[in-house]
Amino acid sequence: MIKVQTANFSLEEEVKTMLKKNDNVGAxxxxxxxxxNKAKEKDLISMTLxxxxxxxxxxxKKIENEALSRWRLLDSLxxxxxxELFPGENIVLVITLxxxxxxAINSCHFLIDWLKTKGPFWKFEKTKNSGHWVEALDSDNxxxxxxxx
Amino acid sequence: MRILYxxxxxxxxxxxxxxxxxxxxxxxxxxxxxFLSEINNDYNKVFSDLSxxxxxxxxxLVNIEENIKNEDEIAFFPPMTGG
Numbered sequence: 001m002i003k004v005q006t007a008n009f010s011l012e013e014e015v016k017t018m019l020k021k022n023d024n025v026g027a028x029x030x031x032x033x034x035x036x037n038k039a040k041e042k043d044l045i046s047m048t049l050x051x052x053x054x055x056x057x058x059x060x061k062k063i064e065n066e067a068l069s070r071w072r073l074l075d076s077l078x079x080x081x082x083x084e085l086f087p088g089e090n091i092v093l094v095i096t097l098x099x100x101x102x103x104a105i106n107s108c109h110f111l112i113d114w115l116k117t118k119g120p121f122w123k124f125e126k127t128k129n130s131g132h133w134v135e136a137l138d139s140d141n142x143x144x145x146x147x148x149x
Numbered sequence: 150m151r152i153l154y155x156x157x158x159x160x161x162x163x164x165x166x167x168x169x170x171x172x173x174x175x176x177x178x179x180x181x182x183x184f185l186s187e188i189n190n191d192y193n194k195v196f197s198d199l200s201x202x203x204x205x206x207x208x209x210l211v212n213i214e215e216n217i218k219n220e221d222e223i224a225f226f227p228p229m230t231g232g
Contacts, residue, residue: 033232052155052224055224091232092231115232116232117228119229120226120229121232122229133160136230
């Protein structure tokens with residue numbers, strides 16, 4: 001399932017909901033990305049995530065389907081927030097459920113690597129006296145490329 | 150045609166979207182960029198380094214040679230930074 005929202009999320013609540021829907025779950029893997037409190041060594045005031053409504057959901061659904069075809073998953077969830085977020089706040093949640101651990105762990109890793117470079121989001125970091133758009137990192141691109149999407 | 154701009158491209162041009170009527174000589178994304186670059190200096194500056202710009206047509210990532218029609222929605226944005 002894909003959710004793109006401004007509201008916060010709860011890992012515990014989401015896992016509980018997914019466990020109710022699925023039978024014979026043996027492994028749960030999750031990743032949460034949160035807002036750091038520094039941006040280029042300066043104290044961060046906030047991070048605003050802009051996205052492309054419609055395209056975001058379309059691309060996230062596509063990559064979720066890719067994960068479901070590559071690994072034996074019972075269920076998956078991606079929640080990505082947008083709007084202005086503050087240090088310590090949640091940005092993104094990925095949860096994967098499977099019978100065995102490797103499917104859950106590897107698919108979760110795959111989904112978050114993909115989100116870093118292909119999720120249609122752009123981050124604006126506001127610090128005390130300035131602000132800047134976050135640039136894509138080469139290291140993230142390399143991480144994503146190893147999955148051969 | 151509807152054109153959308155995101156991130157620093159939106160800031161540079163000063164708007165998040167606009168509608169234009171395609172003229173006959175704009176066949177692909179590259180032609181559209183040439184057309185937009187001639188509107189004023191802001192557009193020209195934004196499109197001066199295409200290595201840091203990505204394109205989509207109807208919400209699918211495409212390359213600069215992609216053919217376009219008046220009914221298409223085109224978006225310009227920098228490399229994505231989700232997660």
